[in-house]
Amino acid sequence: MGFRYHIIKAGAGAGKTRKLVLKFLDVLFRLYKNRSEFFLNKILAITFTNAAADEMRDRVIKILKKLSIPELPIRDMEGKKIEEFENLLKTYALTKFDTSKILDYIIHNYSDLEIKTIDSFVNSLILSVPFSAGVFLTPQMDIANPEFYINYACDLLIKKYGTDDRTREVIDNFIDALLNERNEKISWYVKDDLSRKTREFRRSEMNLAEEIDFNFYSQIDSVIKDATFLKSVKKYAPYVALYKNVNEEIEVLKRKRRVVFIDELNMIARNIMKNVADPLIIFEKLGEKILYFMIDEFQDTSRVQWENLFNLIENALSEGGEFFCVGDSKQAIYGFRGGEPELFEDLFLKPPFRSISESERKTEKIEENYRSVKEIIDFNNRVFNSANLKNWLRESEKLKDYIDEDIVNKIGMVYDDSSQKVVRKDKGFLLVEKIEKQKGDEEGEYDLYERILKRLNDFRVFERFSKSDICFLLRKTEDVQKWTSFLLSKGIPVESTITTDVRENFLLRELVELLRFFDRPYDNFSLASFITGKLFEKVSGIDSEDFYRWIEKNKKYKAGLLYLRFKEEYRELWDMYFSEPFRAVGYLPLYDFLIMVMNKFRVYDLFPESTPFLKYFEEIVYSFEGKGISTTGEFLKKWDKRGEDEESAFILHLPIVTDAVKVMTIHKAKGLQFPVVVIPKVSLTLNDKIFKAEFMPHKDEGGIRFYYSKKDFRKGCEKLKEVYKKHLLKGLTEEINCLYVAMTRAEDELYAFLLEG
Helix, strand or coil, rough: CCCCCCEEEEECCCCHHHHHHHHHHHHHHHHCCCCCHHHHEEEEEEEEEEHHHHHHHHHHHHHHHHHHCCCCCCCCCCCHHHHHHHHHHCCCCCHHHHHHHHHHEEEEHHHHHCCCHHHHHHHHHHHHHCHHHHHEEEEECCECCCHHHHHHHHHHHHHCCCHHHHHHHHHHHHHHHHHCCCCCCCCCHHHHHHHHHHHHHHHHHHCCCCEEEEHHHCCHHHHHCCCCHHHHHHHHHHHHHHHHHHHHCCCHHHHHHHHHEHHHHHHHHHHHHHHHCCCHHHHHHHCHHHHEEEEECCHEEEEHHHHHHHHHHHHHHHHCCCCEEEHHHHHHHHHHHCCCCHHHHHHHHCCCCCCCCCEEEEEEEEEEECCHHHHHHHHHHHCHHHHHHHHHHHHHCCCCCCCCCCHHHHHHHHCCCCCCCHHHHHHHEEEEEEEECCCCCCCCCCCHHHHHHHHHHHHHHHHCCCHHHEEEEEEEHHHHHHHHHHHHHHCCCCEECCCEEEEHHHHHHHHHHHHHHHHCCHHHHHHHHCCCHHHHHHHHHCHHHHHHHHHCCCHHHCCHHCCCCCCCCCCCHHHHHHHHHHCCCCCCHHHHHHHHHHHHHHHHHHCHHHHHHHHHHHHHHHHHHCCCCCHHHHHHHHCCCCCHHHHHCEEECCCCCCCCCCEEEEEHCCCEEEEEEEEEEEECCCCCCCCCCCCEEEEEECCCCCCCHHHHHCCCCCHHHHHHHHHHHHHHHHHHHHHHHHHCCCEEEEEEEECCC
C-alpha cells in the first residue's frame, strides 16, 4: 500500500475495521512473500475492547479461509465483500495455496497473532521488564480489580474510628462535608459513602494519569491568598484527607496480597518507558520485534496510553516499520477513561515522528456509509451538520448562560465534514417522535414504557423482525435495568448486558437497610438510609427531602435512638408499616419475615419494573435459609461480606436466549450495528455534573486538584474560569458524541423518542 504513516478519519458505518483488517493482511502477505521469519510477531494490532479484538481475529481467519477455499460459503464474505482481499492476493502474486499455508501457520502459532487490547499489550510489556517499572512484578503476581480492596480498606478504616483520634477526625470531617452537600445523595451507611468517594477520587487519578497533590492540600491555607479560589479548592479537602487515609490502607493490602490493580497498568508502563532509554531493550524482553503498529478507534486513546506506545512506534518507523490507525472524533465517548480525541486530530494534521517524510505520509477521509439506509443517513446528516449544531448551541435556553462562542466553534469543528454518502439502495424507515412525560412517570416510568411499546407494536416491529435484530439503546445502566425488567415482564425475551450484582440495585439496597434496622434498632444510619430512599418516599407519600431535613434537625439526638424520635413524630406511619415487622423480627423464619416486609411496604405494587430483581432476591434468601442461615443477622453478614464464594450468590445472570431483544448502554453498543434500533429517550444528559461543575478534577503542576465551581466564583477568578471552560467543553462534546453514536447504530429502521415535560 506504499505509505508508512497512514491515518484514516471516517464516520459511523464507513468500514474502519474493514480497512484495519485489509492493512493487517496486506502486511501479512508482504512479510510472507519476503520469506520473513516469525512474521506474525512483527505485527501488532491494538483495539480498545476484548470484543473488538475477538471480532478482528475472527475476520482475519474467515477471510483467509475464504481465500483458501473460494467455494466455501461464509456469511458476509461473498461477492464484493471479498473482492478487495482477492485483489490483495493478486498484488503480491499469491495463490489460494499460499493463503492456506498462512492460515495453517496462524493456527499452529495462534498465540503469536498479536491482535489485542491496549491493556493486554501493556500487561505483557510490564511483565517483561519488572524491575524497571519500580514495582516487582512476576507472572505469579495477581492483577486485580480494585473494587474488593477499596471496600476492605474502608472496613479497616472504620474499625479504627473508635481507637484512633486522627482517623476519627478525618471521618467526622468527611461526614460533615457530605451533610453540607445539597445535591449529594447520602446512603447513611458510612462505608458506602467512603467507598463511593474513594472510587471517584481514584478514577480521577487513573484518568488523568497523575497523583493527587496531597502536599498542596496539607498547606492549603498558607499558599492561597485569594478568598474565592480558597473556597473553591478547600471544598473537597475533607474528601482528599479521607482518600489519603483509605489509600494508605489499600497500599498495605496490596503489598500483603502481592497484587497490582488493573487500572494502574498504564501508569506502571509509563514508569518503564521513562526508565528504559532504548526501546530495543523492551523488544528484547518481549521476545519479539514489532515493526508494524495498527490502532483501531484511536480517538479513545488516553495520553498515558499514547506515551507508552510512542517510543516503540518511533523506533519501528526508524527501522522501516509502519504506523496505521483509524478513528473518528465524533465517536469519542470515553473521556471518563481518559480518552483524548485531540490526540487523533493532531496525528491527522501532522506526524509527530521524525523518521517520516512527507512522501511516506497519507491522511484519508472516508465519506461513504455502508451501514445504514438513506432515510437514516439523510436525517443524521441534517442533525449532526456543523452549522445546525452551532445554531442549536447558540439558541438553546439551557446553554446560553454557560457557553461562549469559542466553545460553540470548537464543538462545531468536531462535526465539520460530517456529512456521509449513501451506499445502500434498500428502503428503510425512520420514526422520530415526541412523547410527553405525564405525571406519575417518575422513577419507574412504567406508563411511559407502555406508551413507547405501544408505538413499536403499531409498526409491528416485533412481528416483522426477529427479536435478535432489535436493540434498545439507553444512556445509563439503571435505564438498561429498568427496560430489561419491563420487557421481561411483558414476556419479551431479552439479551441484556446486565450481569449484575443485585447488591447494587437501589431497591434491594433500601430493603436490606430496612432489614438491618429491624435486626438492629439502634442502627440510626440504617433507618436514616431507608426513610430517605425511593421506596419509603413512594410508600409514605412524603418527599425524601423532608426526611433529610428532619434528620438534620435531629442531629443533636445522635447519641439516642433515631427510631424513637421517628415513632413519636410519625406515629401513623410507624403503626401502618413498621410496628408489625418490628415485633416479628427474630420470631419468624428469615424467608417468611422478608415476605412480610415486602408485602407490608407494597414493594411489587410500587416497583413492578423491578420484579426480576425482587424475585431473585427472594430466591437468594430462600437458598440461604436452606443452608442453615435462618436469621436476619446471619443473612446480613453474607450480604456485607466480599469474597468469591459470596459474590457468585448475588450475581443475577439472565438466561441465554437465541432469539432475544438486545438492551444495552450506548457505550456498550460502540462499534456494533443492528437492523433495528430503538432509542426510548433521546436526550443530551445536560445535567448539573456538566454545567454546575461542582466537582472538577484538574491536573495542575503538583498533581491533581479538585475545584468547586459556582457562577459568582468564576466571575472573580480567572483560574476557575479556565478550568470550568475545559470541563464544560469536554462534557458537552462527549454528550453530543454519545447521541451521534446512538443514532448511527441502525441498519434498516430507527425509532427515536424525544421525552418532553
